[in-house]
Amino acid sequence: MKRILITGAGGFIGRELVNQLSKNKKNKIIAIDNNIRGNLKSIDENKNIIVEKVDVRKKEKLRKIFKNIDECYHLAAINGTKNFYEKPNLVLDVGVMGTLNVIELVQEYKVKKFIYFSSSEAYQKPNFLPTTEREELKIPDVFNPRFSYGGSKIIGELLTINYLRNSKTKYYILRPHNVYGPNMGGDHVLPELIRKLKKSTKFLKIIGDGNDSRSFIFISDAVNAIIKVANNGAQNQIYNIGSNDEYKITEIVRILCKILNKKIRIKKSPRHLGSVSKRLPDIKKLKKLKHKNKTNFIKGLRKTIDYYYFDEKQS
């Protein structure tokens, strides 16, 4: 039996990770979260899944969980662009202090594998597109609270690499790029656009001039890729998690309007300070692990629309 600890398990990616990993009956999942954004109630406890409310910043409580853990996926973080601007202290507290606690316990309890969830935000405005894992990481302006998040992820990577450098723990650093799907939370571009379209009949206010683009990966594909890296990836390396399904905001609005049979005029507004115009990961390393995304953007978008547009209660 492999005992796998997942922090931030009640969140968007965490829930799907619990779901996919628990399908292997040789895995025992210990799912923890403090429910600040996610919700552990959405995970069904059974003989293969233990659920516990734990804050990663509370080291002594966390210590009790760490006994006999074989693998740790560390997802707990304050995600959501709005939070980066409005709660930079909390972003740093969880991202730095919480991550340090987790890594120190990984060391102390000699956990065999550690999977750290960094982010495409660590690249900020990349020098190269598509962006490989060798791209430099940066904080363009320390005074901009947005970079509390990207900064915390850079620190998390440094902690992972340097604290685990001389240990037997194998580590894997992941840099996800725009994972999307039903129940992904509200503070991301797709739910925001879909919710706005639900309310408005004439105009749709977008952030930026509409030419900004992102490449999206559907939740089940992202988690499939994550597990592939953890099981078959090269140890002590970094992997982009994403797709080359790149779309401009104006294109997304056009597709949404077509699917929903709506006619709308786009209203542009200034882009958030520090937001980048384009993200496109190089996913050659991921492809070498024979990973293939199965859900294309239109199919995934339809599922996301079903959740945010048609299911009143959930949106």
Ligand SMILES: NC(=O)c1ccc[n+]([C@@H]2O[C@H](COP(=O)([O-])OP(=O)(O)OC[C@H]3O[C@@H](n4cnc5c(N)ncnc54)[C@H](O)[C@@H]3O)[C@@H](O)[C@H]2O)c1
């Ligand atoms: N969703 C994406 O597109 C994306 C992109 C890049 C990186 N990531 C990273 O992947 C991870 C998972 O992202 P997500 O989209 O599922 O975010 P999410 O916000 O849905 O999940 C994060 C979870 O961490 C929990 N958490 C926060 N503070 C905690 C604390 N102190 N103790 C315990 N739990 C705490 C939250 O309650 C939440 O359930 C995060 O580290 C995120 O930064 C996600």
